[in-house]
Amino acid sequence: MKFNKSDINAVLETITAPGEGTNLIESKSVKNIVIFGDEVVVDVEIGNPTLQAKKKVEVEIMKAIHNEINQKINVKVNVKAKAVAPPIQSMQSLSKKIPGIKNIIAIASGKGGVGKSTITANLAVSLSKMGFKVGILDADVYGPSMPIMFDVAKEKPLSVTINGRSKMKPVENYGVKMLSLGFFTDANQAVIWRGAMASKALNQMLFDSHWGELDFMLIDLPPGTGDIHLSIVQAVPVTGAVIVSTPQNIALADAKKGVAMFKQENINVPVLGIVENMSYFTPAELPDNKYYIFGKDGAKNLAKDINTAFLGEIPLVQSIRESGDVGHPIALQDNTPLENAFTEITKNMLTQLVKRNEELPETDIVRITTMSGCSTK
Numbered sequence: 001m002k003f004n005k006s007d008i009n010a011v012l013e014t015i016t017a018p019g020e021g022t023n024l025i026e027s028k029s030v031k032n033i034v035i036f037g038d039e040v041v042v043d044v045e046i047g048n049p050t051l052q053a054k055k056k057v058e059v060e061i062m063k064a065i066h067n068e069i070n071q072k073i074n075v076k077v078n079v080k081a082k083a084v085a086p087p088i089q090s091m092q093s094l095s096k097k098i099p100g101i102k103n104i105i106a107i108a109s110g111k112g113g114v115g116k117s118t119i120t121a122n123l124a125v126s127l128s129k130m131g132f133k134v135g136i137l138d139a140d141v142y143g144p145s146m147p148i149m150f151d152v153a154k155e156k157p158l159s160v161t162i163n164g165r166s167k168m169k170p171v172e173n174y175g176v177k178m179l180s181l182g183f184f185t186d187a188n189q190a191v192i193w194r195g196a197m198a199s200k201a202l203n204q205m206l207f208d209s210h211w212g213e214l215d216f217m218l219i220d221l222p223p224g225t226g227d228i229h230l231s232i233v234q235a236v237p238v239t240g241a242v243i244v245s246t247p248q249n250i251a252l253a254d255a256k257k258g259v260a261m262f263k264q265e266n267i268n269v270p271v272l273g274i275v276e277n278m279s280y281f282t283p284a285e286l287p288d289n290k291y292y293i294f295g296k297d298g299a300k301n302l303a304k305d306i307n308t309a310f311l312g313e314i315p316l317v318q319s320i321r322e323s324g325d326v327g328h329p330i331a332l333q334d335n336t337p338l339e340n341a342f343t344e345i346t347k348n349m350l351t352q353l354v355k356r357n358e359e360l361p362e363t364d365i366v367r368i369t370t371m372s373g374c375s376t377k
Contacts, residue, residue, distance in 0.1 A: 003069050005033050008040060011064045017046040018053045021168075021204060024061075029082075039074040040065065047200060049081035098206060098236060100213045101135070103353065106232065106241040106269065108262075110254025112223035115277040116244040118324050119314070119345075120220040121149045122331040123242075126339075126346040128175035129331070132215040135170060137205060138180030139232060140222040141198045147182040150174060151327025157183055160210050168209040174332060177214070179205040199231045206235060224254075225261040230366070233267055237363040240272040240356055242311065242349060247276055247298030255299070259306055267366050272352040273309035274299050275345055278316040290315075309352050312345035314338070 012024045020027045024044065032043040042061055046053060058077040065075050098104075107123070109116040120136065127134045138146040147153040150173045157168040157179060170177035181201055211217070219238070222228050232238065241262045245255035255274065262269040276299030280290040293316065303310035314320070317338060323330040331342040 003035075003073070005035065007069055008033050008035075008042070008065065011068045012042070012061065014068075015057070015060050015064060017044075017057050018048045020047060021208070022166075024057075038070075038072060039076070041076045041078070043078045045080055045082045047082050048197065054079040054081070098211060098217070101211060101217050102215050103239040104217045104219060104236055105272070105349075105353075106219045106221055106229075106238050106262075107244065108221045108229065108241055108258050109223050109244045109251075110225065110256070110258040111245070111251045114223075114244050114246045114251055114255075115314070116223070117145045117149065117220050118320060118329075119242075119244045119275055119277060120218050121146065121324065121329045122342045123346055123349070124176045124216075124218050125174055125329045125331040126342045127216055129343075130346070133213055134175065135177040135211055135214045135217045136179075137202075137217060137219045138178060138182065139202055139219050139228055141181045141201060141228065142222060144180040144182035144185075145324075146178050146180045146220060147171075148327060149324045149329060150176065150178060152178075153182065153327070155183065157209075162210050168205070170209060170211060173327075174329070177211060179209055181205075198228060202228070202231060203235065225257055229261065233269060233366040235365065237365050238269045239363055240270045240353060242272050243274045243308075244277055245274060245299045245302070246278045247292065247295040249295065249298065251294075252298050252302050256302060256306065259308060269363055270356045270360060271308050272349055272356065273311035274303045275311045276300060276313040279313035281316040309348065311348040311352070312341065314341055314345070 009025055009030075012030055013026075015024050016022065017024060017027065017029055020029065024030050029044050029046055030042065031045055032041075034041040044057060044061070046057055048054075057079050061077045062075045065073055107116055107120040117140065124134045124136050136146055138144045147155070150171075152171045152173050155171045157171055159166050160169045161167075168179065170179045171183065172178070184201075219232060221232065243255050243258050245251045259271050259274075261267065262271050278294055280292045280296070282290055299313070300310045315338075320330050320338060323332075330336075330338045333339050
């Protein structure tokens, strides 16, 4: 049985480690190949530190060598995780503008379950219907929902060559381009990543993708005020933020923290306003009645208290949820009360954006040198 390192390399070029985007040879994941007669030892380093990813790479290498070269080869594979720099450092090294993107709007919420992704999807559709070029980065890495909301859950980003470089092409539907970790993971599989891995995935979707010309990139952030938020503001200059909340006190308390995060001196991202979701419920059989299940005017009062614009309210309506579940955002429907509500919120956001761009300088990326928030901006 005759084979050499070139034969092994050729086989390894057909294998891609989870989350790497390129094959084991191109990503320089293969550190050593040793051949002893009919025995092969392959040492590999991958970015994904999970046991599942390591085992998958090990099995794929063994299977490929046996299938492509010889079943009798004794294959030993050693897989270990690459040493990864802390997310703050890794994001800083790539901090820059994304060519062709005019405005980056972060959509955030202090609390989960308030409908932030629903608001993001319908804002994007409304902007697209107004004639703007729009993209969405689904940065909710642990609970990506945009692929479902835009009926593209089974799609995969394609590879395109731009100026000699291979880049991801965002998936597009309803005139909105998008990238999401949901395109690269099993829908039934939990994403168990440390912050560094999540930051690396966001880096790739931001900078290793061909977004083209966009008037707006909406970034759907995860709930809270954590590592992903910090990574984003360190990676790209965020033009402004929109905060989503329900009227209830618990959600408002968290929303206030979200506003405070963006307004911190060392972050200093302008908050364009607050959207109140699930403002009231109107039964179909009683169209003139409004039931304020979660409280009344909570987000409106909060906006007034913290001197931030109130962008509008969205009622608690079953069809909004149903439209998101079937991948057809409700804002796609023309001349309906809900479409008009999202259009009004979008117009109010644009008004605040114009005001922000006229009165304030461009947002700089955040450069934080310590975890306590010390800035070198």
